[in-house]
Amino acid sequence: MSRVQLSGAEAMELLQRGENAADDLDWPVVAACYEEFLTAFPDTPISPELWFDAALANKFLRNWQKAYELGRQAALRAGEPAGSPAWWNLGIAATMVGDWGTAREAWTNYGVPLSPGEGEIEDGFGSALVRLDPDGEAEVVWVRRICPTRARILSVPYGRRRFGEIVVHDGAPTGERRVEDHTFPVFDELALWRESPTATWLAQVTAPAPRDMTALADAFDDAGLAMEPVDSLTFHCTCCPRGPLTAGTTVLAGARDILLAAPDEQTATKILTGWAVPGTGRAWHAIHAKA
Template sequence: MSRVQLSGAEAMELLQRGEDAADIQDWPVVAACYEEFLTAFPDTPISAELWFDAALANKFLRNWPKAYELGRQAALRAGAAQGHPAWWNLGIAATMVGDWGTAREAWTTYGVPLTPGEGEIEDGFGSALVRLDPGGEAEVVWVRRICPTRARVLSVPYGRRRFGEIVVHDGAPTGERLVEDHAFPVFDELALWQASTAATWRAQVTAPEPLDLTALAGAFEDRGLAMEPVDIAGDADGGALAGARDVLLAAPDEQTATAILAEWAVAGAGRAWHAIHAKA
């Protein structure tokens, strides 16, 4: 940023406009006002907070290079204070721009333990739920977290999204789901990190017993794929029922899906499948 000259009155007006815009979540105005102020006054007693707010506004705008640039300044002024949100937001922005060294520094400074190493982070951070496209379809799916901000989709989404996608999610949970008395956090998606090669197929199956449907799910999981009964797809709390029903299948092609279905069908009495097609 190149320095600009602002009078005291102009600086106060910028701050007020920024605060008013933040109240109504007008993030472009927030970012513009605070960035202009900071070019003139980078290190006033209130500047550290404004660096953070400006970086946060750009995160909400999905302007990752700018969120990264401003986030570095915010983290610098936060010091090594463990748990400071400036470091978490920098970790997200650094991940999005592919600066893995800075991402690792940000997570460890925040207080997240990482397996020692260099480059892209892919570790085990447990299961959680992510709300895909929170401003649109807002479908909640199961994920396996592979770093503090990225996760691989384990469900077969009912909407336009795909099993196996890697998504970037926000750091603050926006809810939780109770499953067998265990609470799992629900995070909002920020961005699609990596698309999936798995297509989604829809088929009709007959599963006489609940365990038959469980076996079908296991047959797909054993191959790194997935199955969801249609009436519970999109509901991460759902449970499988037995009988004739439609299912969603994640598989790279129809041949793979039908091979798994056929193998499952012959392994149990009364099992059957038919009418497979690509999900619209």
């Protein structure tokens, strides 16, 4: 940032405008006001907080380069790094711009243990759920976290996302799911990190018993793919903190529509045909690409 000259009255007006805009969640105005103030006053007693708020506003705007640049300044002024949200948000922004050295430094300073190495982080951070498109369809899917902010989709999403895609999620959980005695956090998606070539297909199958549907799920899993019965999706009201749409794990028997993750129709039909062993009552038909 190049220095600009601001009078005391102008500086106070910028701060007030920025504060009012933050109350209204008007992030473009927040970012503009605080950035202008910081070009003139980068190191006042209140500047560390404003560096953080300016970086945060750009994070909400998905302006990752700016969030990264401002986030570096915020982190350097944050004081004790352990548990500091400035270092966490810098980790997210550095991940989005591909600066793995800074991302590793940010997570380490925050207090997240990482496996030794350089470059892209791909560790095991366990299973969780991510709310895709949180301001829209808000579909909640199972994921495998590969770093503090990225996760690979394990479900077959009903919406526009695909199995195998990697998404970036926010740091603080916004809900949870209980599966038997285990509780899993639900994070909100921030952005798509990497697309998946695996298409989504819709088919109809007949499974005489629950174990037959389980066998079909296992067949896709063995191929590194996935299957979801459409009627296992559970809808919740949009005001419910548990999320309006989740992929379930029910394995009922009978004729059902299913979502399939496969790179092409030939792969999907090969797995379906191998599952539908003659004499078992298993059957499938009417496969087509999901619109």
